[in-house]
Amino acid sequence: MTQGTVTEAAHASAEYALEAIRKYTRAENPSSFLAVNRGNSYFTLPGRPGIIVYRPAGKYLVQFGGPFAPDESYVDLMRAFTEYTVAHGRRQAIIQLQLHDARIHARHGYTVNQVGASYAVDLGAFTVAGTRYMQLRNKISRALRSGLTVVEADYEQWQEGVADIDRRWLPLKGEGARPLEYLVGQTGGDMQRLRRLFLGHIDGEAIGYVSYSPVYGTYDGWMHDLSRRLPESPAGVMEACNKAAIDTFRAEGVPWLHFGFTPFTTLEEEREMPGHSLGFKWLMHYLWENQVVYPASSQLAYKDKWNPTLVTTEYAGFPDGASAEGFVNIWRAANAM
Template identity: 80%
Template sequence: MSSQTSQDTLGVSVEYVLNAIQEFSASENPSSFLAVNEGNSYFALPGRPGVIVYRPAGDFLIQFGGPFAPAASYVDLVRAFADHATARGRRLAVIQLQRRDAEIYAGEGFTVNQVGASYAVDLTAFTLAGSRYMQLRNKISRALRSGLTVVEADYEQWRDGVDDINTRWLPLKGEGARPLEYLVGQTGGPMQKHRRLFVGHIDGEAIGYVSYSPVYGANEGWMHDLSRRLPDSPAGVMEAVNKAAIDVFRSEGVPWLHFGFTPFTSLSDEREVPGHSLGFKWLMHHLWENQVVYPASSQLAYKQKWNQSLVLTEYAAFPGRASAEGFVNIWRAANAM
């Protein structure tokens, strides 16, 4: 490590992290607000602006995104955090790097590979007109005819309904399923005031919701984050909630609606960076084709309904050689294993 002494979570406030993701948005990470999730750990260099976000998993430190930092301290943070992990007997794995991050990490000796993509809709040109969207329009109409009302909701007023949906939604994911963490957002807590919540209800009973997180940078807007519904809710509830949110965002002049990271999707040779691992590349394609870790195809199908116009490739990075064990621990940090 450099002669500067690092500081970890105890010396970095969540307010500092929030300021960093708002101010230093050059990496254009649409999921940057996940940096302020409760349960995250933080690394910084005293006197140097910027922060790295991570969680421990097994023998690894799992870093979320690149440093949220200006160019002057970005590489110093990359190097110092790698040394920080080594000094503590931990290995390092990085997830959800953007293209600019990926190129810098590759230049620092990391092996960097595609792991999926995130998607966004240009709300200034958004439309559901035409035969292509007839099925989606019909699905939304049926949900509304069932008595569904969609409101932008105050979280505290709808907390019980949200909690009930969360409890009853999880069994939909299969026996033994656990709620994902780290790479998805949260509801409640001190950062809730920065999010927006849209709830679908019938006669006052919440049956589905979508939580939206702010997105900073050139493609600023909102990210469609958590979306959950009751098992017996009518078909089209989530689509109706999202369409209502889109109408509100467009009326406010919001330019982009992001749909977040989907693993194993939009993989292509053109998006790889120099020095990538051929074995890790094969693994990502295998996981897409077999859907054994994550239901990527169903997630992608939902996102493609909305006529996305921006695809952002996301990457994983490992010091030295690519690590399958590191990738497993990324999913462990996300509570998927």
């Protein structure tokens, strides 16, 4: 790859991005597979291995994670993309920096703040025995007694049912809700071959599913990504799908099940970077306490059901200072505004 401009690099293949995330994902990044989502753009440099993933939103280019690159080209890519953004009259915001990325960006003068956390379960130690999991076990049992069958599904065989669930699921999120993009995964397309789909059906009608994407790095495994159900589906469908997936992964010796990024959660003073913005920090705490942008508490409650044992702080970064405008455009890129 020798592309060095956004115009050209936008045509960098998702296959090249896939190669980069497989080779250069930092140990704690569970969401790197989102780099190959349809609709992403890519920035590369001549003679430098690695890639930067981004989407435009308003006046901003919103970068996903740090550069997926080896140490020798990481900083070159980081600086070059920031310089390119400025040269073209745009501004830059970065979402889902991991700890390693956050430290490098902070050392180079970027303003870096906590923005949430990701959660994961050690499948080698996982169990649903005991009183802690009684409600979870009962919920799954009730769903199965309603006639639910959970299968690991072939997407091509079930894609009409998946599409029907997607259409009917969105109104559950409230009036005017739009499906999130960019910071969540997808189904279908060329990269579907690398995902796994666990689907619940009653008498052949698909009523809910959970899609899993691969996780690379030290904590390799699968990430619980999209989870959707029909409005009239019985309670416990998502839990039953996930439990079936866990049973399958454990039998395969998969070490980790990740639950992905939840904004505004697990914000802790000792995890802030040097030079962080006090105003941006206040905003993150405000959004957690008031739940006005994203239902973070309900998302966290679902993840807590599975007793995650690994919590990974995630960060946002800005080369010219954190701002509410930058934050708004991160969410605009994600189709949340």
